[in-house]
Amino acid sequence: MRVLACIKRVPAVAGRMVLTPDARALDTRHLGFTISPHEECAVEEAVRLIEAHGGESVVLTLGPAAAVEQLRDAMAIGIGRAIHLETGDEDWDAESTAAALADAIRADEAAAGPFDLILLGNESADAGGYQVAVRLGRALGRPTVAGIKGIAVADGAVRCEQEVTGGRDVYRLPLPALVAVLEGLNTPRFPSVPGRLRAKSKPVSASSPARAAQRLELVRLVVPQGKAKQAEVLGHGPESAPAVVAMLDGLGLVR
Amino acid sequence: MSAETVVGVVAFGLVLYVLVGLFALRATYLLRLVLNGRASDRTGDLGRRSVREVVGVLFQSKLFLRPIPGVMHLLLFWGFLVLLPTIAMSFLGAMNAHWSIPWLSEQGWFALMVDLFAIGVLVGVGIAFTIRLGLRPRRFVGSYLQVAYNILLFEASITITLLLWHASQIALGINEYPAEWAPVSNAIASLMSAGPALEVFERVIVWVHALLILAFLVYIPYTKHLHTFVVWFNVFFERTRARGRLEPLVFDDPAVPEDEIRFGMGTIKDMTWKQMVDGMTCTECGRCQDACPAFATGKSLNPKLVVMGLRDQLYREGHALLAAAEGGAAFAGSPLVPNAVSDESVWDCVTCGACVQECPVGIEHVDHIVDLRRNLVMVESRFPAPGSAMLRDLERTANPWGNSPTDRVDWTAGLDVRVLQPGDPPPEYLFWVGCAPAFDERARVGAISTAKLLTEAGVDFAILGARESCTGDPARRLGDEYTYQALAGQNVATLTEARVTKIVTTCPHCFNTIGSEYPDFGGRYEVIHHTQLLAELVRDGRLAPAVGGESITYHDSCYLARHNDVLAEPRELVAAVGRPVEMARSQKRTFCCGAGGAHMWLEERESQINEERAREAAATGATTLAVACPFCTVMLDDGMQATGGGLAVRDVATLLVEAVERGRSAGRELPVLAGGPGGAQAERPSQHR
């Protein structure tokens, strides 16, 4: 089978959010970059599916030149080749991202045959748009399911499990299909160094799509203010226990 | 030539041919293995190597760290050196009763030495048996005990047959030296009476003696006694640079094809020749095990069994390896972990180097363990999950806790610390803060104190702030050489770009990595530990501490003391601020805090190393436990809290800050000392600007 994983390069934000002077982007000068956590699971799942069923896995991203790092990371754990839709440094909205991905997928499928399964992250860590998978599915005319934490492929269909209140919902989509996955789907493996070295020589085909007018146009970013008030220190060490229990009692949790 | 002689020569010649041939077969196999080992550069430093050969092998310096076994081994070692000519004498004697080595066999002094050293060997064997069977020290657990007994029995019987042979010669009057020079043999001879029976006995005993020697020769290369042949090489080729430095792996050499790249040690095929010789040299004495903090706290790691396990697997699979090397079927060795060494053992190691420090025969256990880790991490991706969290954080945020790089300057709040911006003129000293002081609330106290003292003494220093990255030490010690080299490359580029020449750091791990390892990656700086710089400032009078009455015990950090020989300066500082008292294990024989080898990020199994050390510190009766390492600070503070030891765990710099303040207030009271640190500084032309 052929499986495609779509990923996004995002900064590894650890502490405070620091913005660029124009407040239109994060200041990433001192930050590392990574694949969005949900998409790491998508990549891992693609590798596992090909290990189990045979075939080809491909990774696709739309992002700046440096996003080739994330493509190499995906190939380091076993993806066969990569497609890079190279952009400038500005963010693309979900609509234009999905359109560019759809074009690239159509082109690749015309050359190498259809993808049985396209895996995406449920939402990107940074923009959190919750829609690229759905738009892509619509553009390609394939069924799409989101919020998935369990995947099994058999008999020309993909069985997907979703965690909901009170249990797990099961979807069964005929292939070809798209699945937007959540972290927890699997435990991504740690890349081996031979894998990383091999990834350096795996093929990356690059092209530069044009950025359409943004219909969800970012004006500026704002770092939300924390709570104005200071935390009330109930004490230091085990001696604070009575104060904590008094607080719990105030919330009606003791009696 | 008499018929008897012809028979003797032919018979012994045949025996010699067969038994020496058997020995040579085994020796050739071992030699071919070593020649097939992976490269390890041990050239250079001929002077140091020669000195070590004399001190370490001939005079057995390390064995005398334990006096009784030391004497025992010296008796056996020198006994056999002296008795070596008697082997040739016995071979000649076996062929013809009147043959021997000309001249030497006539020397009374030699006969005396033979007698004395023979007795020495027997005493040595006696002591060895007493230790092994009577005292039964724990260090022999897991060693091949029966083999050791066999060796001792060989040694004893060879010596006894030698004495009996000499005695029978004296009794028969066929000795060439004056009999009175050989008091022991002579005394035994007095119990014998010459006659045909004794003539037969003399023939039999010299043959028994010679056959025992030859049988022992065949036996030796299958046993730990092989060390007598290879220790000379192993000690000579021991590492000569700082102990803390690990051998780099090469990933991006275009001359090395991809399948030839060495990712540590997965099968015996990956062992370097030195690692092979290490195994062949191991005497299973267990000194490493006795010193190992992991073993001492009930963990599965036993450095002796690591070396033995690797050696045994090498011997088992070596024939297949050689066959493959000579064009046979591809070598399919079984993995060293868990066959030779268990997974747990590999991860228990804190890389403190106590085993290497103790080893009398030049074995480098830490290199073996790190190489096993390298394969597990970089090839198998099989390692404790908390380690992978740490490595991911290192890759993404350039610190092992996943904190934001911009928060690296938070600890300087309220201090006068310059953050070096790109293009700024370099400071005299770059203060390399390290991740623990930057992000851990307890570890940062030492860095804050150091910054205060440097400011007080007027030292021109600056920090890199968000541009500083982890040195890569935890990644490297965990076995991820790849991530380590990425971080090392990044840091060397930053430091070079900033035109840094001198670096001071409070962290012995950063100190070791930048000072002892970065030169391998093109980073050459003068790196000093904060205790060294502060001691210099005190010596120069730029800091004027007033000694207090507190009794202080100083804990040597492994990476400072054992791995990099910084012993004196921290003690100078402790003596300048209080009353020093030493722990039982100190200086180069210090006991780890438990954080080394990336253990700050791994779960510790069984009992806790830091608690063991905290109890040892408490046993000194001191009120303060002085440390010179941010990791030791955290680990020993935890250990102290857990054991209720009650000692305050403080960085030496923090104690110095208090002493300097004491000095200043004393200065106010006593005008004679006025001037204090500031005055002294003003009068003295500074070397630091």
Next chain:
Amino acid sequence: MTTVLVLVTSSDGAPDDVALQGLSLAREVAAGEPLHALVLGDEAAAAGLGAWGATQVHVARHPALADIAPGAAPDAAARILGDLADRLGADVVVGPGTEPGNTILARTAARAGLPFAANCTVVVPGAPLTVTRQRWGGSLLEEAVIHADRAILTVAAHTVAATPVPGGAAPVTTFEPALDDADLVVRVVERIPAAAGGVSLADAKVVVSGGRGAGSVEGFAPIEELAGLLKAAIGCSRAVTISGWRPHTDQVGQTGTKIVPSLYIAAGISGATQHMAGCKGAKKILAINKDPDAPIMSIADYAVIGDLHQILPAISAELRRVRGG
């Protein structure tokens, strides 16, 4: 004139909290103009929506959707919503910023070829419409303009208070929407009930979480003990999941479970962005940490400084003492 349509998801006859929050946000946008609510099948949930500001309630009933939850056929739901918006000529379509809400509204937007703004906290009416929406799970906000004739958006969960309209009432009309087989390809075919026992993280009133400071699998023992006493769910940070100490199902955070308990006890958690995005919905937060300057303190209501391994057992012991006495 602005016409606003709100998708109100529900379960077991009750509208979802976040859907009511969406109604409140939509009320401000409608500013007195008609406010339509769409309910999928659940007539019981539709009945009271007038009291939350709806002026007209539409209930879609379709035989193909009779036996499954309304959100469980997202393409069908999206078509119903889109068709109704067309019929009403809606200018703004609002949904709940939940997993099903976001996927349904995204599908509605994709079908119509319109932009979609997920997880908005503020909507400024006007042409074009301006929104403030969450990025990074709410750790960063984005002000954005929606350039479209119809604005499609969801309200970020628990960022807008659901305020009732005293005495409000709205007529309810039921209709059968048009659906094709293609709209029903993506649908739930089976439901596996959760194993009984344990408190679900998402619904828990109290959550006790451990972070890196727990130190090991065994380090969670005092957390489990206190959680047991408070009938609380156990949570953890992402560092803990990656370290293999707890399963991913326990993970509180941007890529784990976003929780909304009355009390959140964060022990040994420093407060990475990823974690804060999942726990800041808690009404009260008690942070237990060695570092008084840890980022978690900036969102905590109460703090105890020190080692969780000493503090949690002391709290458990005190709780037992007080309850016993």
